[in-house]
Amino acid sequence: MVSLGDLPARFDRAIGAGLEPVAPAAPGGLPAWTDDDVRRAVGELPESFRSAVLLVEVEDLSYEEAAEVLGCPVGTVRSRLSRARRLLFVRLEEHARRLGYGRTPGEA
Amino acid sequence: MTAESVHYREDLDDLLDGRLEPTRRAVVEAHLQTCAQCRREWNALQRVKESLRSALSPAEPPPQVTAAIRAQLAREPLAPRRGRIGAAVAVGLAAAAAVLVAVWIGRRIDPPAEAAATFLHYKSGDLPLDSAAKEPAELEEFFRRSGIPFRTRVFDLGMMNYRLAGGRVTTLGGRKSAMFVYRGPGNRLLICEMFEGRTSDLPRGGSQRVHEGIVFHVYRDRGLTEVFWQEGPVTCVLVSDASPEETIALAYAKAARL
Numbered sequence: 001m002v003s004l005g006d007l008p009a010r011f012d013r014a015i016g017a018g019l020e021p022v023a024p025a026a027p028g029g030l031p032a033w034t035d036d037d038v039r040r041a042v043g044e045l046p047e048s049f050r051s052a053v054l055l056v057e058v059e060d061l062s063y064e065e066a067a068e069v070l071g072c073p074v075g076t077v078r079s080r081l082s083r084a085r086r087l088l089f090v091r092l093e094e095h096a097r098r099l100g101y102g103r104t105p106g107e108a
Numbered sequence: 109m110t111a112e113s114v115h116y117r118e119d120l121d122d123l124l125d126g127r128l129e130p131t132r133r134a135v136v137e138a139h140l141q142t143c144a145q146c147r148r149e150w151n152a153l154q155r156v157k158e159s160l161r162s163a164l165s166p167a168e169p170p171p172q173v174t175a176a177i178r179a180q181l182a183r184e185p186l187a188p189r190r191g192r193i194g195a196a197v198a199v200g201l202a203a204a205a206a207v208l209v210a211v212w213i214g215r216r217i218d219p220p221a222e223a224a225a226t227f228l229h230y231k232s233g234d235l236p237l238d239s240a241a242k243e244p245a246e247l248e249e250f251f252r253r254s255g256i257p258f259r260t261r262v263f264d265l266g267m268m269n270y271r272l273a274g275g276r277v278t279t280l281g282g283r284k285s286a287m288f289v290y291r292g293p294g295n296r297l298l299i300c301e302m303f304e305g306r307t308s309d310l311p312r313g314g315s316q317r318v319h320e321g322i323v324f325h326v327y328r329d330r331g332l333t334e335v336f337w338q339e340g341p342v343t344c345v346l347v348s349d350a351s352p353e354e355t356i357a358l359a360y361a362k363a364a365r366l
Binding site: 011014033035036038039040042043044045046047053054056057058063078079081082085086088089092093 | 117118121122125127149152153155156157159160161162163164218221222224225229234235279
């Protein structure tokens, strides 16, 4: 579980675990995150984050355009997007580790 | 995490999205050469961006929705220095965006995942309540005034040591949802949501229980227990971080009063 409050610390732990790239591809060459994993993770984002991600990453709107659509300041789009990306990374990374990809620190 | 890399955090997002001025961009790129922490963060952000592009291809949203957004934006060309667009256009854009999100994502996600996300969002302190009513009747009146299209039934769980903390209107399953919050023993959190929908549309992965002739659909997600049941045209769900059996018992107590 990742709440927004402890996100920075969880993100730092996820990227700081000495894995680079973080969740490497599976032995068979399949990526550790499937498209379904990503879609599910996007679906579970708080609604305001999800809207920012969809408009910028999928619709290719600029931050300014997304701000107009969402009726919020550009800085809000930027910070929501920034937090949403890190939240997605933490969730996808933790999901991949639960499935046995990568190694957690301290593991033999 | 060093203070220096904190400083570059949102710059990395700007770099990723091609938004940095050349001078700033050179600074950030030089920093990436020397700071392993920021480099890992940069790699992570690139992976997220690639994953999103791969998983959510632009061909997938309903084309008419995308077209509506594009048409609105085209009508009001966006320049970096322009002022606020007209209110009517902004409303149209917001409506188009809402449809995009509801239609496109709505068919991908499921009420259990959404209700869990709402629970965690509230628990993290990022989802304020719009009413702090502590009495069921008062909160029911708030939902009526807020345009919830069915009669809500906010229940009194005082006998089970759960106290009403308030409520707000949210969305669930693409519909307006009446959400209300209780605090229980040990500061445990219980959230109830009611929305127009059918439990028969819930995704697989839950288990079913029958109590006093009512079917309960139980899901476990990220340490939470969710219990759904049908009340006429309305689907009700209880979400809690209490134990599964305690959450189910609360649902039994509530639904049995029909």
